[in-house]
Amino acid sequence: MEPLPSHVFPATSKADWLAQVRKELKDEFADESLRWTIDPVAPDNGLTVDAYYTADDLTGLPLATIQEAQHQTNRVGWLNAPEYHITDPASQSVTLRDALTRGADALLLSLPEDVSQTDGNLARLLHGIKLSDTPVYFRLSGSPVPFLNSLRPMAPYQLKGGLLATASVEEIVEATRLTADSPQFRTISIGSHDFHNAGASAVQELAFTLARLADQYKALLAAGLSLDQLAARTLLSVSVGTSYFVEIAKLRALRVLWLRQMATYADTGFPGPLLLAQTSTFYDAAVTPYTNLLRATTEAMAAVIGGCNVLTVHPYDTVLKAPGEFSERIARNVSILLKEESYLDRVADPAAGSYYIETLTHQLAGQAWSLFGQVQAMGGFQTAMETGFVQAEIDRAYQAKVEAVRGGKVLVGVTKFRFDDDTTAEAAAPPAGLPRSTGLPDRRLAAEFEQPYQ
Template sequence: MKPFFSTIFPATDKSDWLIQAQKESKSVQNGEDAYESLLWQTENGFVLEPYYTANDFTNSPILTSSTGVETIQTAQKHSLGWLNAPEYTITDEKSDNSILRDALARGADALVLNLPDQLDQPDNLLSRLLNGIKLSDTPVFFHLNPLKATTFLQTLKTVAPYQLKGGLLMDAGSSTAEVTRLTANSPQFRTVCASSHVFHNAGATATQELAFTLASLTDTYDHLTRDGLTIEQLVPKTVVSMSVGTSYFPEIAKLRAIRVLLARFLSAYSPSPFPSLLLHCQTSAFYDAKTTVNTNLLRATTEAMAAVIGGCDVLTVHPYDMVVRTSAELSDHEFSDRIARNVSVLLKEESYLNKVADPSAGSYYIETVTHKLVEAAWLLFLDIEKQGGLSMSLASGFIQNELERSLQAKVETVRNGKVLVGVTKFKVDEPSAGENIPANDFTGSLPARRLSEQFE
């Protein structure tokens, strides 16, 4: 007996859909190649169809390449849920301690802390800041001056003399090998970090963001293995930190792609599988707007959903007014901090996105985008390696030139009609709040940008 719905809605294949789409496109546009208008010429160097079915997977490279569907899905996170890790900039350790403890009582599972550059008395600061917060139960991730990392870790081990959870969310530096050894007895405290934020905030495409982050990790591992650490020591201590933008499905695919790329990269060291690297995601600063700042909440919610569906282990949702905060106001935004924290809570408690691992697995569209991003990013990564790695590519200006082209292409897209809600459309005039001072913005030679800057 046929299912009820199959008698009402007979099966069709993609060719039927294409015929109908071609007819309707011609009726609207009256053009021979009207279907071409439905194709998405992405900024990532490949074209996407408007619609994918099982037919597209028959004899497709996605099934026969080294990043076939099975390989893509094997590389993904298979555990449920994520850590809700709001970010705070520390200005007064005693009052900030109350804020942190309140956040943990109201839905936060972990913390991301921006520490001041000057840590003249780190023992006093940490003992007051972490009073009542046990790092063996609550993971805490720190942003700090890389030159202070060794002293900081020595002090932290004195203040919290037990196994630590969390890590350092800063790109590797000269102290990384030492702090990795210092925390060898805390396997859940990550000390090796490769982040995409500097590239993302300079205007990178998803392909560039993936390739440059992988190249950054390659340089880091090269330095650390020369310093005497083994790859088996490094992988469990590694965290990859990614910014997540507003392009919903491609951002989901980007996060799935980074896991595939990392698995392929690590297979060069050993054919045996390594433990999965921790993936921290944060909502984008690049797409935030200073005008009509409430629209940033819409962006952050979309970005947070993409991060969760893409498989993040730790999620930081930035407050919607972060872009207009000044250094004097950083601890005076209780409402926006609470809303940011609750975005993650709602995705768990009301959307139940913590009930399934890799929910996009099997989606013809997302699997295809993931595959295309992996292949495009891998080719760019190999090109960077031929130039001597990320450091040499930065020194030659290659990375900067690539990012500048990408940024200008994004700006031109907006000039040509792409809507930035609250900036180019639905804008509400608001009093100026002044320019914010981003905390711990370790951008090196790459500028931190926002897409809406030229339109505000």
Template sequence: MNTSSSRHDTRTDFSDWQQQVRRELNDERADEGLRWATPEGFTLEPYYTADALTSLPLDTLQSAQRSNAGWLNAPEQVVQDATQANASLRQALGGGADALVLTMPDSVDQAQLTRLLKDIKLSETPVFFQTDQPDKLLNTLQTVAPYRWRGGLLSDPVAQYVRTGLVAQSQQTADATRLAVNAPHFRTICISSHVFHNAGATATQELAFLLGNLTDQYDALTDASLPVDELVSRTMLSVSVGTSYFLEIAKLRALRVLWFRLMGQYKQASVPAPYVHAQTSTFYDAKATPNTNLLRSTTEAMAAVIGGADVLTVHPFDAVLTTPSAFSERIARNVSVLLKAESYLDKVADPSAGSYYIETLTHQLVEGAWALFLTVEQQGGVLTGLASGWIAEQIEQAWQAKVESVRQGRVLVGVTKFRYDEPTAGSSSTVAPEQTGLLPDRRLAAEFES
């Protein structure tokens, strides 16, 4: 007997759900009150069905995503003393780290770099350097480790401009790219969104301003005689991941779609997949009840890897309070370890593919960010928008909306609810970064911690 002919299609479509809600609430417009507007500027439905996918460019959305599973667990180390840092780095590599992020001092000589990288093979272990002098660092690195490096530079000239008020010279990045010519797995061009995220930007703004950042940098580097096809293979996109779980998954997926759309404007015959570094957000971290930052960083890390991060940096839960301890650094590393060993998220590529809700969010973010990016370009680009204050004005509106949402009842765990103020005696607060006035470096919880 062929039972397939006797089966009924029990799938519920969106109109069925609408009718049911209206009947049960005895209101022909009841479903309209269940929708909500997001800070991104679009409306979310309370319920999604397969019907939502029929209007989406699903092939475009999904073909842009990662085709291979897994990510690099890359903890960050702020380098002060080279010998002490080396001991911490080797301990991290023995305790679950796959790669390293090193925030370097303003200047480092050959002896210091030798001590820092002792017993760490850059041809085997990817190392990502954060420095304001990338060309000088690579010149020194060539004398210390004259072989094919893996990793890259997390040095973004636009972020440096926001921090210091000084326009970084694109020639530094161009020179660094030429110095790494024999290291094809070492990326020298970093395009990041952290300064926008930490000022309070929406996800749409983050993506749009990152695209503007990329365009400005590519314009400068092609003017420095570097061809676009060389730039794309040397580029790394670096983003912060916040606490809005599904939105952040969609943000990383949208970033990949936007990369291919923008690269299409450069008329490249073949465009490699984007290489994405994600880090957990400090914008949402709290000094009140700091252990709750563990909840935030775990959610953010999970969103990052489901969204398709190639490299993940999880900040220690006490990073906004003091210099992280060995314990907090170990816990941060173990977030990635657990997501692999317990959740098996390294066994599947793009696990959210086909989700009615996330695919819809991805598409909405793509279109919203692209429209805003075109507006940025009409303003003259990101650097012009930063210098004129236009970008700061856009982000300020988003920041005020975030603060107001908390005042209206949005819960910040450990700050506005479930709070416990631990004694602070003996803690040494980190020094706040200097503010240039271009964009502020903020934490949302700071408005409600006193």
């Protein structure tokens, strides 16, 4: 079939489209009413979203810089890493090995101190798992140094995975030294989960994560680690929420911001950080809990299109109770479906070239960098926390989210399409295992709207 002549469908610009909108609606400002604001508490009065994007919107964007940042680490595919909260090492060892035969590529293990610091418990838990082949990410409640001393006899070299621990500078330096022969084991971890679960906006989550990272890097450089060590050993652990396009852009913007921050130290190419994305518990509901499956699927898809290297999908009943075999299997299969049926692991940067997502990535990075600059001007993240600035900003964002729901924004299964029964009316338990060193509140947006219907 021959293509139609160009005169049948002439090319049109965005300006032509806007002119037609104004003509049809008989209002020279009609296009203004079609815009809306997301992240309304961002420092530059929120992110403005147009109703329509074209290639014209990419003019003037630093596309090469944005897209280069997405290729700093291996971006083709991701590791499916279910999370397990360890309470019984011997019996859960069987569960871990079973997961690895049923689609898991890696593991995220939240360890209490009696497991992480006890050789026998650790050996029972990891029995049959070859740590030089299977990446394992350990979320620790205690010091990483005794843990690594217990771990090394089980895997004397080439560990894969990393540590998610709240540790002192000295402990991080020592952990990096102890794993010098394991370049694929990350010892410097920075998380956004406490910001996210307190209700932060996407801009705040990016800016405060970057500020926390800047404090950490400054201290580690002063303690003797090199820039190359920082770059190669950094793991960024990020929560991914339900705002699909915003979350895609958030992860892409995080890579841009990390690269921009590294450029302040040296004008040299560095391998990018490992990005571990976890589906959000902030947006989960305790009522009509199966709707959390929809949220987790949206969040997981946003995470992989946004470029995560490792993906943890939380079971739909995480905020209700300890997940069971069924909910764990369904969560693990979300990631498998995105690979085996959607083929999202076949493309290095699926969002590249999208008029909307590229624009949104640039906006998020710009506003987050501006807020990050405010924090740095105060003396850094720790000072901003001590003065209450971070807490006040996040509280403002959380209240804006609550007011949006009160104003009619739908929470599926909570404020609309809701089904209450004896099993879903239980009060939600807070998720365990996430580091909460800042003392920020651990919230769920749905909690204020889950009272039983009268």
